[in-house]
Amino acid sequence: MTFGKILSLSLLLFLGGIALVGSTPPREARAQESPQAASKPPQFDLEAYQFGFLRKGPNHGTGTKEEADKVQAGHMANIQKMGRSGKLMAAGPMGDDGNLRGIFLFKASAEEAKAMAAEDPAIQAGRLVLDLHAWQGPKGIGAKLMDEFRKDPNVKMTMTRYFLALLTREPKAPPAADMRKLELDHLWSVRRMLDAKKFVAAGPFNAGDLRGLFVITAASLEEAKAIVDADPAVKAGQLRVELHPWWVAKEVWP
Numbered sequence: 001m002t003f004g005k006i007l008s009l010s011l012l013l014f015l016g017g018i019a020l021v022g023s024t025p026p027r028e029a030r031a032q033e034s035p036q037a038a039s040k041p042p043q044f045d046l047e048a049y050q051f052g053f054l055r056k057g058p059n060h061g062t063g064t065k066e067e068a069d070k071v072q073a074g075h076m077a078n079i080q081k082m083g084r085s086g087k088l089m090a091a092g093p094m095g096d097d098g099n100l101r102g103i104f105l106f107k108a109s110a111e112e113a114k115a116m117a118a119e120d121p122a123i124q125a126g127r128l129v130l131d132l133h134a135w136q137g138p139k140g141i142g143a144k145l146m147d148e149f150r151k152d153p154n155v156k157m158t159m160t161r162y163f164l165a166l167l168t169r170e171p172k173a174p175p176a177a178d179m180r181k182l183e184l185d186h187l188w189s190v191r192r193m194l195d196a197k198k199f200v201a202a203g204p205f206n207a208g209d210l211r212g213l214f215v216i217t218a219a220s221l222e223e224a225k226a227i228v229d230a231d232p233a234v235k236a237g238q239l240r241v242e243l244h245p246w247w248v249a250k251e252v253w254p
Contacts, residue, residue, distance in 0.1 A: 041184060042191040044138075046203055049089070050113040051135035051213075052104035059126035074121030075128075082106075082116050083149055089142025090252040095161055095245030101128060103164075103246065105141065110134065133210060137203040140254035157249035162200065163224035164246040165214040167239045185232035190214075198227055200253045211239065221245065 063071075082088035087108040094100050106113040113132055122128040148155045193199040193214070201215040218224035225243060233239045 039184070041187050044191070044194075044203075046136040047107075047139045049135045049137050049141065050106040050108060050110055051133050051137075051205070052106065052113060052117060053100055053131040053133070054102040054104065054122075054128045055131055056099050056101060057123070057126040057129045060128070062127075068127075071121045071125050071127060078116075078120045080153070081119075083146065084153075085116065086146055086150065087112060087116065089146060090248055092159070092246060092248035094164075095247055098244070100244060103248070104130070105137075105252075107142070133208060134206040135203055135213075136206065138201050138254055141201065142252040143254070145249065145251045157251055159247050160250040162246050162248060163216040163218050163221065164244045165216060165224070165228045166242040166244075167211045167213060167234075168209050168242070169211045170238055170240055172237075182233055182236055182238065189231050193227070200250075215246070 079088070079091055082104075083091075087106055088104060089107050090105040091103065093102040104113070104117060106116070108116070110132060114130070117123055117130045117132075120128070123130060145155070145157070190199065190202050194202060198217055199214050200217055202213065204212040214228060216224045216227055218227060221243065225241075228234060228241050228243065231239070234241055
């Protein structure tokens with residue numbers, strides 16, 4: 001399956017300003033999770049991306065089938081072009097039928113990402129609109145796969161269903177004395193989920209209502225919901241969860 005056959009992607013939240021820097025190998029992270037170590041935040045190896053939500057545009061679902069097929073062909077060709085540029089690191093469609101249709105993940109500036117997406121025929125036709133957010137995610141998403149794709153456009157990509165959990169912060173905050181512990185419990189929970197491969201990616205958004213996301217490995221929506229509901233910040237009612245099935249090549253994950 002070529003890159004043109006796929007269309008979306010790939011948190012560590014800042015509940016109160018904890019900086020997530022550096023790199024902690026999984027085994028070391030588990031070994032350090034003693035009561036004393038857990039009094040300090042775990043470390044994560046993150047880098048900057050542009051996370052693009054493709055949502056229904058004003059002309060979504062309009063026009064003839066022939067027009068729709070032409071736009072779709074152009075849309076897939078533009079995905080191929082962005083992949084060859086080395087700046088689109090992952091792309092893929094949502095597995096449900098809501099307003100959110102797919103994801104573009106860029107390793108580029110916001111201006112570069114917007115310029116590339118603006119050439120997409122589906123966006124030009126008003127069938128899709130791009131909602132772009134600065135995101136911090138695991139280092140190296142899509143890097144190896146995109147290197148292979150530029151050498152061979154027919155490189156194997158295995159489309160796999162994950163579950164994308166989008167997290168927004170509830171306006172009511174716990175008492176200040178409880179916030180620090182909740183932050184640490186949340187961050188260590190994310191660290192454990194990454195180490196256990198229950199999350200293939202997690203990271204914070206830099207601004208706006210969205211606080212972060214998890215990309216969850218699960219057999220069903222129910223299992224994914226149980227995993228994310230166990231997060232201490234979600235359980236405490238400090239984070240609201242929006243959950244979507246999402247298809248993306250498993251080879252993009254570092």
